[in-house]
Amino acid sequence: MPRPTTARRLRAAATTVAAVALSGATLLTTAPPAHAARPGAPCATPRLTADWYGDNRARLQQLIDTYGTCAHRPGRAKPVAVFDWDNTVVKNDVGDATLFWLLRNGRIRQPARGDWSTTSRYLTPAAASALADACGALARPGDPLPTGAPRGTGCADELNAVYGTGATRAGAAAFAGWDHRTIEPAYAWLAQLTQGWTAREVRGFAAAARSENLAAPVGAVQRVGSSTATGWVRYYDQQKELIASLRKAGFDVWISSASPQPVVEVWAEGVGIGADHVLGIRNTTTPAGRFTTHLKGCGSVPDGADSMVTYIDGKRCWINQEVFKVRGAAAERVQPAARRQVFAAGDSDTDVSFLRDATALRLVVNRNKNELMCRAYDNADGKWIVNPMFIEPKKQKAAPYPCATTGYVGRDGSPGPVRRGDASIVPDQTDTVFPFPGPLQRNVRPSPR
Template sequence: MHRRRAAPLALMAVTASGLLLAPPAQAGQAECPRVTIGAGWYGDNQARLQRLVDEYGRCGPHGAGGRTKPVAVFDWDNTVVKNDVGDATMFWLLRNGRLRQPAHGDWTTTSRFLTPAAAGALAGACGPLARPGTPLPTGTPGGAACADEINSVYGTAATRTGAAAFAGWDRRTTEPSYAWLAQLMRGWTAREIRGFAAAARTENLTAPVGAVQKVGSGTATGWVRYYDQQKDLVRGLRKAGFDVWISSASPQPVVEVWAEGAGIDADHVIGIRNTTGRDGKFTARLQGCGSVRDGADTMITYIDGKRCWINQEIFGVRGAAAEKVQPASRRQVFAAGDSDTDISFLRDATALRLVVNRNKNELMCRAYDNSDGRWIVNPMFIEPKKQKAAPYPCATAGYVDRDGTTGPALRDDRSVIPDQADSVF
């Protein structure tokens, strides 16, 4: 278990333009080498990130001096890389026939949230192709319909005929289609999954930007790229003495493989984690967090679940307390994300929050509202999205509750965030 304590929140002045101003360096720090953040950022984001490093790095007035380290946490997919490494791995598994027929041909054993309609569709498309526990030939012409059904359930949360594939989950702590990828890895060891992910990584980094690949009878995205600016930021933060982590809603061994390319070790990755049988192979059940027991499958690294896993794995908070916002001294100083799945751990960051704009409602409502002056927004570094024509519906539908109902996004003081125009693209 890794226990880290974030540096205390400093009182930082904010100019009219939103620039964070660090106090003068403390005496005796002149010999400390300054870490410089590289170029390629939007607006004054590079300057804001530089001041974060100057303020909280080992050379700054609130630097740890080697005794404790300020924590920085990054989401992975579409935050540090362009495209989704979970998707890349799923497509590789389907193309190479590495997913197994479930026990007794019963697809409900793969996810407690799978609907009868989805289980029936999967059994109809995949049932005749392989014995229980053996790999499905989804990379062959005869297995194309099975690959298509699996890919539809995974990618659209619906069957090929449009029936809902999942039901009954908490929208703030899990996403069953994300979890399903990890659950479909049952029967393989972590080492084997890392091998599959490494093969997918090589293919997707080698493929040209914009490439597609054949999956089943259709096509899917076939390329991934690291964002140079984010790799540089990770490198700079680590050099300045930050304790840098990844929190991702892709499977643990998959993110471990990709994070190595950004200089982050496996023990600083928090992904979706399977339970493991006595034979060392993954089961279809997932590890729990906070008050949620292993096998309940209801608390993955997703929205409030990311908060729980960060509190548990980085700061050593145990039990139900891990599900709650912690004191500032036990929270990350910096966080970066691109989606509503990241909103809770971004809000928990005490100094600066970097948002990569992918037009996600709740995230952009809070980032553009910027009620405490600690949010910065950057367009996607590769193929940035165009400006969203309509304002984000913050005041009416900026928040999705646990049961899937929508409502206004609220500030910490419970006031309603007004609709926000898209201004960074």
């Protein structure tokens, strides 16, 4: 009997019904026709090879096989994948790394009139006063502060305390009056502290910090003011491979981060993502192209209102606006499934909203964050997967996550229960995905610059 032709085999494959196991449920899908990478060649999606926890690699491979180039017809919109950056694609925080570099190298400018309240509308009078006392005599308005020199140590310490702890060195609250679902004022303040510089200059600062942090050994610390701070960053091998495989399979891959836009642009180059696919905190600029202390808005929030950045619900807005071209207040709302990402990855409560919006699969890197882990472990629709951190993973959280009582933070900062989409309360969840002996610790070598 003659063997069937390639065309006949592809036509037969197009009618095959594939049973796909998803968290105990069986999803029946009709396999679409494959499309050859070149005339006469079979279509094959990239295969993941890196080490993952449990069956996570199989679930991610299933995503690629189901939505990749071999499974969708030419002319249709590419499936979208969105990754958080800090501690999701890399270990440690590139915003922190940049601030430490700015302080060590004296690249933060004295604000206009020496008035620190101009740097953030949420900065408290106590914080503005503490910063003025520590930094006011060191430079004229607009000039860089000598935070890397001995005489600038107190100023560096005050800036680092306000950014890193949300309080002054004396313990007074540094920020007040913000919407806890759309902005984190300390994260935004880092972008605002780049006022007076151009995007190109800030990218240069970030590139210098990147080189230092990739070259430093794992566990390295650096001197910042009178204290020490984390001095190293690493790309996760697993995430680099996943991003490369998704892009090769035809996904439209984006980065959404609560670090400053130029900083993330520099780091994203290391995984092949261009600046036009990075969503970070964005400054407004002067006519000469220099950053101001104000921020670009999203949805119904205008530029300069400084209240909607890439943070929790703000990430949803920026993704809807920039990726799916939804305009106005509609960008702040959950969109129909056809106008949402199929895949999302994150590690923090910062990422909850855009992860929930993903329609096919949601990857959580476990850093023991309450709301995120409540939703991931509740796994109400079977589309959540959890992985330990790939380098220096967290130990198992001893107590259950307080999902039913205080796992959620409201707009005014008050705690409450975590609720599902139908308003039912998520019960407390036990931490079940935690470190184990194995090859996940292999990628601790210094990364190439």
